[in-house]
Amino acid sequence: MRAEALLRLAADLAAEVGAGSTFMEVCGTHTMAIARYGLRDLLPPDVRLVSGPGCPVCVTAMHDLDAVIALCGLPEVTVATFGDLIRVPASCTSLAAARAAGADVRVVYSARDAVELAAAQPSREVVFVGIGFETTAPTTAASILEARRRGVRNFSVLAVHKTMPPALRALLDLGETPIAGFLLPGHVSVITGSACFDFLAADYGVAGVVAGFEPGDILEALLMLARQTTPAVENQYTRAVQPWGNTVARDLMQRVYEPRDADWRGLGVIPGSGLGLRAEFADHDAALRFLVDTGESFEPVGCRCGEVLRGVTDPTDCALFGRRCTPQEPVGACMVSSEGACAARYRFRGLDD
Amino acid sequence: MTDDHGDRILLGHGSGGRLYRDLVNDVFVAAFRNPVLARLDDAAVLSSSGRIAFTTDSHVVRPLRFPGGDIGRLAVAGTVNDLATAAARPLALAAAFVIEEGFLLGELRLLCQSMAATAAEAGVLIVTGDTKVVERGACDGLFITVTGVGEVVVRHELGAAAVREGDAVILSGGVGDHAVAVLAARGEFHFRTPVESDCAPLWDLVEAAVDAAGAGVRFLRDPTRGGLTTVLAEVAEESGLGIEIDEEAIPVTPGVRSVCELLGLDPLTLANEGKMVLVTAAETADAVVAAWRAAPYGAQATRIGTVTSAHGGRVALRTRLGTRRVLDMPVGELLPRIC
Numbered sequence: 001m002r003a004e005a006l007l008r009l010a011a012d013l014a015a016e017v018g019a020g021s022t023f024m025e026v027c028g029t030h031t032m033a034i035a036r037y038g039l040r041d042l043l044p045p046d047v048r049l050v051s052g053p054g055c056p057v058c059v060t061a062m063h064d065l066d067a068v069i070a071l072c073g074l075p076e077v078t079v080a081t082f083g084d085l086i087r088v089p090a091s092c093t094s095l096a097a098a099r100a101a102g103a104d105v106r107v108v109y110s111a112r113d114a115v116e117l118a119a120a121q122p123s124r125e126v127v128f129v130g131i132g133f134e135t136t137a138p139t140t141a142a143s144i145l146e147a148r149r150r151g152v153r154n155f156s157v158l159a160v161h162k163t164m165p166p167a168l169r170a171l172l173d174l175g176e177t178p179i180a181g182f183l184l185p186g187h188v189s190v191i192t193g194s195a196c197f198d199f200l201a202a203d204y205g206v207a208g209v210v211a212g213f214e215p216g217d218i219l220e221a222l223l224m225l226a227r228q229t230t231p232a233v234e235n236q237y238t239r240a241v242q243p244w245g246n247t248v249a250r251d252l253m254q255r256v257y258e259p260r261d262a263d264w265r266g267l268g269v270i271p272g273s274g275l276g277l278r279a280e281f282a283d284h285d286a287a288l289r290f291l292v293d294t295g296e297s298f299e300p301v302g303c304r305c306g307e308v309l310r311g312v313t314d315p316t317d318c319a320l321f322g323r324r325c326t327p328q329e330p331v332g333a334c335m336v337s338s339e340g341a342c343a344a345r346y347r348f349r350g351l352d353d
Numbered sequence: 354m355t356d357d358h359g360d361r362i363l364l365g366h367g368s369g370g371r372l373y374r375d376l377v378n379d380v381f382v383a384a385f386r387n388p389v390l391a392r393l394d395d396a397a398v399l400s401s402s403g404r405i406a407f408t409t410d411s412h413v414v415r416p417l418r419f420p421g422g423d424i425g426r427l428a429v430a431g432t433v434n435d436l437a438t439a440a441a442r443p444l445a446l447a448a449a450f451v452i453e454e455g456f457l458l459g460e461l462r463l464l465c466q467s468m469a470a471t472a473a474e475a476g477v478l479i480v481t482g483d484t485k486v487v488e489r490g491a492c493d494g495l496f497i498t499v500t501g502v503g504e505v506v507v508r509h510e511l512g513a514a515a516v517r518e519g520d521a522v523i524l525s526g527g528v529g530d531h532a533v534a535v536l537a538a539r540g541e542f543h544f545r546t547p548v549e550s551d552c553a554p555l556w557d558l559v560e561a562a563v564d565a566a567g568a569g570v571r572f573l574r575d576p577t578r579g580g581l582t583t584v585l586a587e588v589a590e591e592s593g594l595g596i597e598i599d600e601e602a603i604p605v606t607p608g609v610r611s612v613c614e615l616l617g618l619d620p621l622t623l624a625n626e627g628k629m630v631l632v633t634a635a636e637t638a639d640a641v642v643a644a645w646r647a648a649p650y651g652a653q654a655t656r657i658g659t660v661t662s663a664h665g666g667r668v669a670l671r672t673r674l675g676t677r678r679v680l681d682m683p684v685g686e687l688l689p690r691i692c
Contacts, residue, residue, distance in 0.1 A: 003673045007674060010674070036678070037676060038672055038678050039674075041677075042674065113541070215674060327684040328684050346681075349678060349681075350676075350679070
């Protein structure tokens with residue numbers, strides 16, 4: 001979309017949006033795009049765009065991070081992970097620091113690469129950290145099936161995958177922030193479909209629009225939210241998202257995972273919001289194969305990531321933001337992950353921030 | 354190429370004895386052929402009349418060959434470009450090689466030819482050097498360090514301190530190509546791209562700018578690791594002035610853009626090996642852009658921004674929506690062993 005068209009869209013939005021409305025996005029890519037294009041500057045100052053629990057690394061509970069750290073301390077284990085996790089501070093250290101101290105930590109770009117890594121070094125135990133929402137969970141599932149098919153027995157997964165709908169329910173049940181509408185996650189919805197978010201309007205009377213990631217997509221989705229007279233769940237990202245999603249990917253997930261209770265940073269334990277490996281895949285389940293003592297987990301003093309992830313606190317309202325907590329020396333997870341609300345806000349901060 | 358020992362580097366090639374002598378003569382002297390090197394003295398003697406610029410750069414890129422270049426071209430161009438940022442015409446280069454035992458001799462020969470060709474293109478000779486061989490596993494194939502001296506062709510001081518309000522910021526071409534080409538060549542991401550490294554010696558480009566703008570040239574820097582963003586942030590920080598950059602003016606090829614979107618990379622923070630950022634007095638900007646566009650590696654040269662007294666110490670990027678945000682230096686390990 002050309003700049004003039006985008007600006008017209010932004011002007012319509014500014015004119016039609018309800019005063020004082022708060023909209024929440026729950027996808028790290030939306031967080032980045034909004035910050036990157038400075039979309040907040042195009043809205044009236046009293047309209048808030050807040051980030052919810054949409055950054056996979058950020059919502060990972062401290063004791064899960066501690067478990068990853070403990071795993072990479074086992075001499076026979078190679079931990080394979082997406083790069084985003086490397087610098088996230090766990091209770092005492094980070095994977096980056098553990099790696100510098102001699103732990104075998106590898107950055108991979110897909111779960112499949114971790115299977116290849118395991119196949120190439122049969123004397124090592126390769127543990128892939130399965131992190132992320134419905135977007136990445138199917139690829140982890142596929143890697144487990146591939147490892148099984150090829151007999152790569154030294155490949156296992158520490159599954160900390162989570163699903164989005166239960167988190168939104170938990171968030172709305174808390175009722176801390178009046179949310180006028182959700183920008184629903186485009187990538188997640190490619191897999192899940194948009195229909196799984198219908199409960200937002202049906203059960204809570206809250207609007208939602210599945211949005212793409214171009215600035216035009218986001219502005220258009222916000223305009224759709226602003227124009228709703230009765231709360232409904234709509235789909236702006238029709239070029240990629242179907243109501244019922246990607247059934248092949250969903251079948252894969254169904255085959256490999258079962259719902260588990262999962263602990264979320266900021267939201268606590270949410271029943272049925274995690275994806276654990278079914279008993280049938282116990283031989284590839286790192287949580288069963290390696291018993292590690294993580295010790296006690298604790299959050300950094302003064303860090304308000306939990307509140308940021310619930311949309312209660314704006315990153316800039318945290319006393320640590322940009323002072324003690326920067327991308328160079330992050331205190332909380334939301335400042336580390338490139339998709340974190342704090343990192344995006346810091347990196348793409350406006351001249352007035 | 355067969356696997357017999359005659360075709361591979363042996364530990365003995367680094368011993369200083371007969372094998373070493375043969376390696377130096379058959380590979381290095383043969384490739385770099387010039388009378389200063391051929392003397393095989395421990396030090397080359399040079400003469401110069403004016404101010405001297407002096408720099409060194411080690412290269413550890415993986416893989417050794419990538420579309421658009423190789424470690425040899427990269428090593429020579431890197432040092433020539435570092436000299437060029439001081440407005441220094443390259444006078445002589447020294448090349449030091451750390452080679453892993455078992456490295457193919459034929460490959461070393463080809464890489465040295467690539468170095469020689471790049472040096473010839475830049476109008477400079479490789480006049481001295483050193484070779485060490487380390488046992489298998491102690492380095493990854495081949496590391497090259499190139500040191501250079503050059504003659505500074507301007508009388509005035511260049512640098513961030515010379516930058517003034519109202520100066521123009523000019524970029525010699527599209528950004529991100531080198532990093533994307535090297536990433537693709539590694540094969541880890543399983544994508545194919547037509548993007549080639551921009552790796553090139555840029556002395557001619559700098560000379561053209563100096564001819565066009567004279568004392569108007571304030572600052573030169575090649576945006577290698579850390580990319581354009583880092584260079585701009587450094588100028589702002591060191592000068593205490595603000596810089597206003599127009600995002601849409603920065604050339605990024607569709608190939609680079611699509612890889613960046615796929616992998617979540619920012620083209621403005623990616624390494625380049627054949628680009629120059631120049632800050633010059635406003636009235637000389639058009640002349641520099643015109644001169645660069647006429648030069649071999651400057652066809653896409655364009656003015657991307659202006660130095661301002663507002664928001665001192667920071668770079669503001671104006672997005673295509675007209676919103677403005679701070680452009681900040683990237684953090685941490687972006688892409689290891691990119692050069």
